[in-house]
Every structure is written in C-alpha cells, then in structure tokens.
Amino acid sequence: MAETTDIKLATRLNKINLNLLLVFHTLYRKRSLTLTAESLCLSQPAVSHSLKKLRLLMGDPLFIKGVDGMQPTPLARRMDSAVAKGLFYFDQAVHSNSEFSPATSKRxxxxxxxxxxxxxxxxxxxxxxxxxxxxxxxxxxxxxxxxxxxxxxxxxxxxxxxxxxxxxxxxxxxxxxxxxxDAIGCVGDAILHGESSHIPLETFLDTPQVALSHREDSPSLINERLQKLGLERRIVAKTSYINPLQEILASTNLLCVVTESAARVICRNNTLKFYSLPLDVPAFxxxxxxxxxxxxxxxxxxxxxxxxxxxxxxxxxxx
Missing domain, CATH: 3.40.190.10 (Periplasmic binding protein-like II)
Structure with missing residues (x-):
C-alpha cells in the first residue's frame, strides 16, 4: 500500500519542481512578474516561462493581469496556503539541523x-x-x-x-x-500624589487617567475589576505609546495604570513615581x-x- 502511494505521489509531482513553486509563492506575494524576477534573481522571461508551465499543469490561469498587478484566481488562492507551508517545512527540514554560529552568521x-x-x-x-x-x-x-x-x-x-x-x-x-x-500599579507625579507607596481608592477613582494598552481592544483588565465592585474610573485618553507619558504625566494630576517594568522607563529622570493599586489585580x-x-x-x-x-x-x- 505504501509503495503504491509513493508511486502515485511521484506520478503527480514529477512535473513540478521546487523552482516552479518558488515562482508561484513569490508571484502571489509580489503580484508582479518584474518584482518576482528581481526577488528570485531571474530574468522576467524565465518567470513568465515558469508561470506558463504552472498554468498548463494546473489547467488554470492562476494569475490574471489587472490594474493592481497580477491577481490570483480562486484556485491560486486555495493553493497558496499549502504551497507556503510546504516551502516553509521543506526549508526547515533542510536547515533545521545546521549549526548556528552567531560569530559568523549573517542572519x-x-x-x-x-x-x-x-x-x-x-x-x-x-x-x-x-x-x-x-x-x-x-x-x-x-x-x-x-x-x-x-x-x-x-x-x-x-x-x-x-x-x-x-x-x-x-x-x-x-x-x-x-x-x-510584572506587577500592575499606576504612575503619577510624586509632588502632587505624595511619597506613599500606594494610591487610596478614592483618589484613584476621582483622578483623571490616561489608559495605556498594547492590545487591539480598549484596556479591560482594570475596568473589569472595577465593574465587579460597581466602580468606575475617569479615563480622559487612551494610548498604546509609552514615550509621551513622561511629558503627559509630569506636573499634572493625571494617573496611568502600567506594569512595574513600564514604570522603570516612565519614571526615569523626573518626579514621577510608581504606586501600588488599591485593587487586587494579578501581575502580568x-x-x-x-x-x-x-x-x-x-x-x-x-x-x-x-x-x-x-x-x-x-x-x-x-x-
């Protein structure tokens, strides 16, 4: 049975070589014969010849020229995932056991x-x-x-x-x-919020806050804890960028909930301080x-x- 399967597989694939699949994979991403040729260090006629062979083998045009370049047909879209995975795993099989030398690698x-x-x-x-x-x-x-x-x-x-x-x-x-x-707390100006290691709950809820989140959605962890207690904080801005926080928080009464690692960056060379939260919030x-x-x-x-x-x-x- 295994021998029969191998024969069938060889019969189906003997006309398709790795170079044809590389051309397909690159053309799918570049959508241009010229860019594909440049990427693979081939001439454009060589890429066109490979595409012609693929079209005959698959009985489908695979790519149709449009205003936005070479657009894949439905069959090409179905093929892409399998071809990409196949090329990746082939590359891993060939190179996974090769020794990595950081001193000489150009990776x-x-x-x-x-x-x-x-x-x-x-x-x-x-x-x-x-x-x-x-x-x-x-x-x-x-x-x-x-x-x-x-x-x-x-x-x-x-x-x-x-x-x-x-x-x-x-x-x-x-x-x-x-x-x-990485413990979760908040950062504020110590001149305004004091030198204590924590922020009282009333102050935390009444003080306007900048919400920092590196997630696609809005910051939810603190909000969920507050909602369970029937409480709500005052959010005046939301951002995913940490760099402006030093300037935003310094010399204002604003607070920002952050991790302790982030606070090490924010609280450098200024009067900002990291405070523990008046809530039970597990560390990241x-x-x-x-x-x-x-x-x-x-x-x-x-x-x-x-x-x-x-x-x-x-x-x-x-x-």
Whole structure:
C-alpha cells in the first residue's frame, strides 16, 4: 500500500519542481512578474516561462493581469496556503539541523517587543551582538499579541521569530517560556500624589487617567475589576505609546495604570513615581513565545537564551 502511494505521489509531482513553486509563492506575494524576477534573481522571461508551465499543469490561469498587478484566481488562492507551508517545512527540514554560529552568521531575526521592553532590551541586544555577533541584524517590531491562543497566528502571519509578550495567565503550550511576573500599579507625579507607596481608592477613582494598552481592544483588565465592585474610573485618553507619558504625566494630576517594568522607563529622570493599586489585580506574566514550526531552529534557541540573559525583570515594589 505504501509503495503504491509513493508511486502515485511521484506520478503527480514529477512535473513540478521546487523552482516552479518558488515562482508561484513569490508571484502571489509580489503580484508582479518584474518584482518576482528581481526577488528570485531571474530574468522576467524565465518567470513568465515558469508561470506558463504552472498554468498548463494546473489547467488554470492562476494569475490574471489587472490594474493592481497580477491577481490570483480562486484556485491560486486555495493553493497558496499549502504551497507556503510546504516551502516553509521543506526549508526547515533542510536547515533545521545546521549549526548556528552567531560569530559568523549573517542572519536577520524578526523580534517583536512591547514598547517598554524594547527600550530596556534593544540597547543590550545590539551592544551584545556588536561584540559577539557582528554579522547579525535585528528587525525589531511592535506587533500586538494579546493572548497565548492567538500568538501563533500573529507570529506566522508576520513571520516573527521571537516575541516578548505580557499575558494575563501562563500559557499551556510548549512554545512559550515564562520569564517573570510584572506587577500592575499606576504612575503619577510624586509632588502632587505624595511619597506613599500606594494610591487610596478614592483618589484613584476621582483622578483623571490616561489608559495605556498594547492590545487591539480598549484596556479591560482594570475596568473589569472595577465593574465587579460597581466602580468606575475617569479615563480622559487612551494610548498604546509609552514615550509621551513622561511629558503627559509630569506636573499634572493625571494617573496611568502600567506594569512595574513600564514604570522603570516612565519614571526615569523626573518626579514621577510608581504606586501600588488599591485593587487586587494579578501581575502580568511576561513570556517569550516563538513560531511553533521553528522548534528545531538552532538560531532561535540561541536567541531565546540570549534574551533570557539580557532582559531584566521588574524590581519588587518594595525596592
């Protein structure tokens, strides 16, 4: 039975080589014969010839020229996912066991970091690699991953090698690695809110706030806790950007709920202070997550180890 299956598979695929699939995969993304040829270092006639062969093999035009470039047919759209996965797994099978040498590698890693994590980790990462891995390049992104359940879809859709994320609960998959707990509190100007380590509930509810969230939806964790108590806070602005908060919060009575790691960035060289909340809010779990398809990638293993060594957990609130 297995031999019969192998014969049938060979008969179906013997006219399709890897180069044809690469042309299909690239053309699907570039939507241009010229750009496809440039990307694959081929001539445009060679790409056109490959497309002609694919059309004959599939009995379908696959791509039709339109005002926005070469548009895929319904069959091409159905093929794309399978072809992309096949090429990816083939590449992994060929290269997964190759030894990664940071000192000589010219690889580019795509790494997703939350805004405040990037400010802490990025200088250390670049400095380390200038000294020990000078040929590497890091493409540092700010892709939002709000839950462990949706992490793989985001990682694969954006071709991300590794991400540092904050999650409400520890993931149950083997493609995440816990780093540390990041306590949730709020930042305000100590000149106005005092030197105490916490904010009273009445002050917290009455003081206007800027809501910081790196999620696609509105900040919900604190709001859910308040709603259960029949309470509500005053939100005057919502933002996903941490950098302007120093200027926004300094010399005003505004508060902003943040993690302790984010507060380390916001409270530098100013009068801002991190306060504990008057609510029982569990800490975020800061984790590494990576593309499950790259489990055997020695480069990813090296990068995970390096990030673990370089990233600093939030200081305890008593420090």
């Amino acid at each position: 580019e890693f795509r790494v997703s970091l939350a805004d405040y994590v990037s400010q802490q980790l990025q200088p250390k990462l670049i400095q380390h690699c200038l000294e020990h891995a000078p040929g590497l390049c890091f493409n540092l992104l700010s892709t939002r991953i709000a839950s462990a359940e949706g992490a793989q879809q985001v990682l694969q859709a954006h071709d991300i090698d590794l991400a540092v994320v904050q999650l409400e609960t520890l993931p149950l998959t083997s493609h995440h690695e816990y780093l540390f707990d 779990k800061v984790c590494l997550c990576w593309d499950e398809r790259k489990d055997h990638d020695s480069g990813i293993h090296w990068l995970r180890k390096l990030v673990r060594e370089l990233i600093a957990p939030a200081p305890s609130s008593g420090s």
